[in-house]
Amino acid sequence: MQGAGVKPAPTPMTKYQEIPGGVVAPAGFLAGACACGIKQGGYDLALLLSNRPARAVALFTTNQIVAAPVRLSRETVKKGPIRAVVVNGGNANACTGAQGYLNAMAMAEATARELGLSPSEVLVASTGIIGQPLPMDKVLAGIREAGKKMSRDPEHGRSFTRAIMTTDTSPKELALKIDAGGRTITLGGAAKGAGMIAPNMATMLAFITTDATLTKRQLKACLQKAVNHSFNQITIDGHMSTNDTVILMANGASGGPCLRGRDLTAFQEALGHLCQVLARAIVKDGEGATKFVRVLVKGARKEKEAGVIARAIANSPLVKTAINGEDPNWGRIISAAGATGITLDEKRLRLYIGESLIFEGGVPVAGPAQELKNIMQGKELDLRLELGLGRSEAEVWTCDLSEKYVTINARYHT
DSSP: OOOTTOOOOOOOOSOOEEOSOGGGSSTTEEEEEEOOSSSSSSOOEEEEEEEEEEEEEEEEOOOSSOOHHHHHHHHHHHHSOEEEEEEESSBOOOSOHHHHHHHHHHHHHHHHHHHTOOGGGEEEEEBSBSSOOOOHHHHHHHHHHHHTTOBOOHHHHHHHHHHTOSSOSSOEEEEEEEEETTEEEEEEEEEEOSSSBOSSSBSOEEEEEEOOOOOHHHHHHHHHHHHHTTGGGBOSSSOOOSOOEEEEEEOOTTOSSOOOHHHHHHHHHHHHHHHHHHHHHHHHTOTTOOOEEEEEEEEESSHHHHHHHHHHHHHOHHHHHHHHTTOOOHHHHHHHHHTTOOOOOGGGOEEEETTEEEEETTEEOOOOHHHHHHHHTSSEEEEEEEOSSOSEEEEEEEEOOOHHHHHHHHHOOO
């Protein structure tokens, strides 16, 4: 996925009504989930179905090493309407050779048989341990079980979300209703991700449904813009995965012609809001995270350069551990920016933590100590670095780095 150095999204004008249901909130979508033993404890396989053909688009990891379901779904989504998605947790089906691809195909075929579809109408996604073959006896049994539980009940949307969790500590879902051209349009989304998170995208899966009517070209443009201002702005540990996938399905069940003009703008704003909420939830649920951090770099010559600097700060272990220790260590932030290789003028730099100016003109600025202490103790923190070189800017969302992150990943084995 592309989208480096994106600007903060504009303030939305669309009125949203949050409703329950997640991915099954839009008309015509059903979900089913079960625990089939791929991972220990809880749901680990889920199906998502549109009861009518849906236009679908997807964005995938830009890692050169990609999982089998990514390779399969990349091709499937190009071919035509999509009716269903099958997703498993606990096993990434990555680095599993030719058999891994055959297993991904078998998942699509089994889902098609269970739901009365063609395999070409089924997308596949997986998440979990890399390098281990899928336990296909459990997977196929799970598909049969989940297929018998398909429903629009909001609890089925929540079960779908639980099934895709790995090291997540809480489910991440949202559904919105908006008015567009006299029609009520609904969007629903579910996401997973807590570690191995870095732009572009992350070790994350996201599934978005809508009953709006849009062309495939409109869907592609809307999804790319929304992801650029959400999932492409997040980082927890700077590590890109093999399985990252965002899928958007639109089945047109709300009726009417394809959205145009203001109605399309309203949909875009709602989609952007949904993706931002899910992306922020991923960062807040970062492995061992205690603080949500916004890194804003302003006054750059180019947007791309602002993005590189923002990411360098957001990914710096020294910056992240200082934030965890509630230490306003401005030297680590400034040095992370200077190490990017992008030409800077030290005397033009201005660094703020919250609204407290702490570095200007090449030297630290003494400010109210208690005010800065209060800022550092907050659960959300803003870092703003002004370069004084131009008008471009970029924003990245990250979290602190704690001892718990090390513990979680030291114990997470292949």
